[in-house]
Amino acid sequence: MRNIFSEITKRTMMRNRTRTAVTIVGVLLSTAMLTAVAVFAGSLQHFLVQETIATEGAWHVDIGGLTEEELADIRADERVKSISVVREEGYFPADENDGLYHLLMSRDETAWRELPVQVDAGRLPEQAGEILIPYDGILVNGQAAHVGETVSVPLGRVLSPEGEPAKTWELGADVRYEEEETRTFTVTGIYGRIPESNSYGNGYIFLSGPSDAVKAVGNPGAWEGTYCRVFIEMKKPGQTDGFIADWVDPASGRNKLEDVSWSRHDSLLRWQGVLRNENYIRMLGGMLVILVAVIMVGSVSLIYNSFSISLRERTAQFGLLSSVGATRKQLRKSLRWEAFFVSAAGIPLGLLAGIMGSAVTLHFIGGGLAALLYGHEGEIPVRVYPVVLALAALLAFATVLISVWIPSRRIRKISPMDAIRAAEDIRIHPREVKGGGLSGKLLGLPGMLAAKNYRRDRRKYKSTVVSLTVSMVLLMTAALFMEYLTEAGGVILDPPRYELGYTLILSGGEEDEQAIEDTQRLIEGEPGVEEVWLCRQLSITIPMEEGALASAYTGVYSWNRESAPDGKVPFTCMAIVLSDEEYAGFLEEQGLSEPETEGAVLRAVYYDKIRAYDETDGSYQQISILSDEVKHRPLAAGQYRSVGENDQGELVFDEKLQVEFDQEAEELPEKYDASRLSEPLMILSKRQFDQYMELMNRGEDSQDVESGAEMSGTEENEPVSYFAEFSIRAKDYRAVGEDLEEKLSDATRELDGIFYTPAEDAALNRQAVAAIQVLCYGFIILISLIAMANVFNTISTNLMLRRREFAMLRSVGMTGRAFRLMMGYECVIYGLRSLVYGTALSVLISLAFSRLTFRGIGGGGFLFPWAWFLASVAGVLVIVSVTMAYTMHKIHGMNIIDELRKE
Incomplete structure (x- = not known):
């Protein structure tokens, strides 16, 4: 109106x-x-x-080992939207001598529609007599199966020692297989990934055509003595935990089902906003x-x-x-x-x-x-x-x-x-407007006027200082938000540093070094590989006395002391071996000196911090492992062995050397991925590694060079195994991994090697961290625009309100240089005050972020990104300078008489 x-x-x-x-x-x-x-x-x-x-599918809960009666009860739950059923058709041997039993399963129509199948070769089965196999050439009753071929499958049941049908997780050496019928199938394809998983622990899963499940409709007796696995989608994702507590989780105390396996689809529920x-x-x-x-x-x-x-x-x-x-x-x-x-x-x-x-x-x-x-x-x-x-x-x-x-x-x-x-x-108080002072002596009239102007109209100048402070705090808060959220994502999600990995299991022989060199040369020559980092790893056994480990650590981890000699803790310590160049650089970064490598004592630089979950308060804490009494003194190290017939007798410990936790490092080597670190980590040089191998391989007559103490040992030393870990960076890691895995398998056929894909295993974690970073950068851009507009609006308008003042000063002869000097000094006053207030507020906000992000999840502590801080200070100063230059240019273009005549 x-x-x-x-x-x-x-x-x-x-x-x-x-x-x-x-x-x-x-x-x-x-x-x-x-x-x-x-x-x-x-x-x-x-x-x-x-x-x-x-x-992966739209399911929320996966339950295995259900009977048909239990399935019917679950269907009656009002919270359930749909159920995909995968039923057991029967077991059949892979080969007569290997003890593996493959499992043939069939899906109902809902399962084929809702549960995805990645077909690597061939096609999906379309009728009862067709199956999918997990890989080409898999053994079925001693014969290799290939796409397009017909295979004869002797289906039967696997029974427990009590004669009851065994569930997949119960299968072991004591089960009994009974063949019931022989069926013929045509192999139509090879599947890659399915929600059911490719294997179940004692064999692989085969999928038969969709019509196999038809006989269950109206005829539950056809499935007597077998079990099914169901993938349940809830009407509301938020009802998932309540459903689990009511049906399968023993911790709730109200679970209706027992002796079943179950899992929660966390990867889907996470994105649907259901976090545990x-x-x-x-x-x-x-x-x-x-x-x-x-x-x-x-x-x-x-x-x-x-x-x-x-x-x-x-x-x-x-x-x-x-x-x-x-x-x-x-x-x-x-x-x-x-x-x-x-x-x-x-x-x-x-x-x-x-x-x-x-x-x-x-x-x-x-x-x-x-x-x-x-x-x-x-x-x-x-x-x-x-x-x-x-x-x-x-x-x-x-x-x-x-x-x-x-x-x-x-x-x-x-x-x-x-x-x-x-x-x-304008409210003038005589004592407040006594200007001049040091500024008047150093800068003359412009400095005195600038100081008096600040005191004469504090409200206007406070608005400028507040505007600059808020702008600086906004930029710092945006940077802190990204730093803390990314850091918290790394602590919680543990994203991998490398996309691919390959582990060679070596025995310490002379041919090991050549195998390592050949493997590294093959990996580095693979197209698409960006970086390869080699790190030898070994496990050192150090029996510990009671109290040698920190109480915070023993409260999380426990051992069976009765099974070890003298009741000591059968403790192991991981060690990584860096190249001499990497080792020297690491010591320089940590401010440590190189330990001695003479005699029978292995003196090592070590890292003694892990992240452990405390069940009492439901939080992650960073704890130390070793107590002070075991540091900086030699400790016995070696290997356990059994004595008696068939190596089933008493367990004894052979001391091979002594180790000393010599100098503690505050950080780990930059390239080492310690996401699963649960024990102290020794950082060794190649020379120390050679010292360790020499001591471990010597006989029982060896003497301690330093102390003269006799070192016990076996007459024939067991091989000392260690690992060569190759961490591989590759942008297109899937394509590189497939090609590289095949080449490594052919090249290291006579050696034990394991190829793995950390990036694949932690794909969801990478998604979360990437999403956090993209959102934060967009947030920083928008916050920066608001800060720029804020500063421009405040300073330009406040200066425009002083048009008559500037016109009067120009009318009495103030030069342009004097104007610039006066305004420059005013900028210094604004900047210094804003810098003090902005820094203080940024520190407080960082403390608040630190308390919110790392309380309960462990990880780092207080963060203050100095690079972002300097960038925010520089940005604010640039905006102030540009805004002041723009406004003063406009004011200088105005007519002095017209400005003085304005009321």
Whole structure:
């Protein structure tokens, strides 16, 4: 509805187009940031859910070992949306002599529709007489099976010693196989990955055609004596934990089923928002609260400054309106009209900008992000939820209302005469305006004027300092948010440092070094391999006395002391061997000296920290392993062996050498992945490794060089095995891994080697960390834009309000150099105060982040990213300089007489 106040407000806004535009931009950026983050997160979440369903299925709970009666009970649960059933058809031997029993399973129609199958060769089975096999050439009753061939399968049952049908996890050497029938199948294809898993511990799983499950319908007796496995999709993902507690989890005390296996589809439930780690939930919730608070503080700071400056400009106008009868309520309503106008323009544009920003971001990085997350090209479609837009608009409008409410309260305190005279803008107290001092002596009149100006109108200058401080804190908070969230993601999710790995199991012979060199040369020559890191690893046995290990460690890990000689803890310590160059660099980084390598004592640099879960308070803690009494003194090391017939007698310990935990390192070598470290780690040089092998391989007549103590040993030393670990970086790790695994298998056929894919195993962890980083970088960009607009709006408007002052100084002969000197000194005052306040607030925010992120999950502690800090300081100073230069250029272009005549 049109009225005099709305008309006056519109005319005022049109007359101050720059300030109005900056205010609208502030509302636009605030809304865009909220919208962009929400739309991007929603799109990424939708993509991750759909990809997980496509590769793993839409099920939430997997239960194995069910009878038909138990399955019927589960079907009656109202929380269940659908059930995919995989039934046991029977077992059959792989070969007569290897003791393996493959399992033939059939799926019902729901399972074939809902559970994905990756077919590496051939096609899916279409009828009862067709099967899928796990790999080409697998043995079926002693014969190799290939695609397109017909195989004869002697199906039967595997019975426990008591004569009961055994479940897959119960199969062992004491089971009894009974053949019941022989069936013929045609092999139609080879599957790669299925939710059922390729193997079950005592053999592989074969999948038969879909019609095999038809006989179960209306004829449960056909499945008597067999078990089934079900994949259950809940109507609401949040009901999953309640369902598990009611049916299968013994810890709940109310589980209806016993002697079944079960698992929870955490990879899907995670993306659907169902998290089980309460510490992780608290961390995410706290971080999001701080994130929203920072967005609102930055937005309120920018928009509040605009309305506060508007109030200062319109003080005389409000005084005139008040003198002719306008009430304070009507004047406050005038400011709210201004808030409504900027919201009407800024919020819709912000919603559109947020959606477009997310769409553009996903267009350019979606394919690469999909490849990073899943290893193949793809698109991440934009997903816009109406409720997200509504919440973003409401939150942005609430931000504007808060911003206008703060300065509108000042209207009640201004009398009409004070408003017309602008008496509230400048309050002079003689003692406060005593300017000059050191600044006047060093910089002359410009320095004295700058110091007096700061004291003369503190409110205006405080708004500038607050604006700069908030801008710096916003940039630092965005950087801290990324640092802590990425660090927390690394602690919780343990993303791998290398995509591929290969382990050679060696025995310490002369041919080992040549095998290592040949393997490394083969890996480095593989196209697509970017980096290879070689690290020898070995396990050193060190029996420990009671109390030699820290109590925090023994509370988490326990041993059977009765089985070890003299009741000592059969403790083992891992050791890694670095090249001489790497070892010297590591010692220099840690500020340590190189240990001696003479005699029968292995003096080692060690790392003594692990992350352990404390069940008492449900948190991860970083603990030490060794007590002080075992450090810096020789300890017996060697190997255990059994004496007696068939090596089944008493266990004795052969001492081969002594080891000493000599110097403690505060950090691990940069390239070493310690995600599964659960014991002290020795860091050895190649020379120390040679010393260890020499001591372990010597006979019983050897003497200790240093102490003269006799070292016991066996007459014939057992081979000392160790590992050569090759950590491999490869961008297209799937393709490189397939080719490299085949080449390594052929090249090291006479050696024991294990090829593995850490990146594949930790794909979900990589997804989470990558998503965190992308969101954080987008957040930093938007926060930076708000900070820039905030500083520009505050400084430019405050300088424009001083047009008459500058015109007066120019009229009495102040030169351009003096002007620049005065304004430069004012910038120094702003910058120093803002730097002090901004640093203090950034430290407090970092402490809050540290408490929220690492409390309960272990890991690091307080972080302060100095690079981001220096960047934020430099950025704020650049924005101040550019804004001041732009505004002073405009002021110098104005007519002095016209400015002095303005009232």
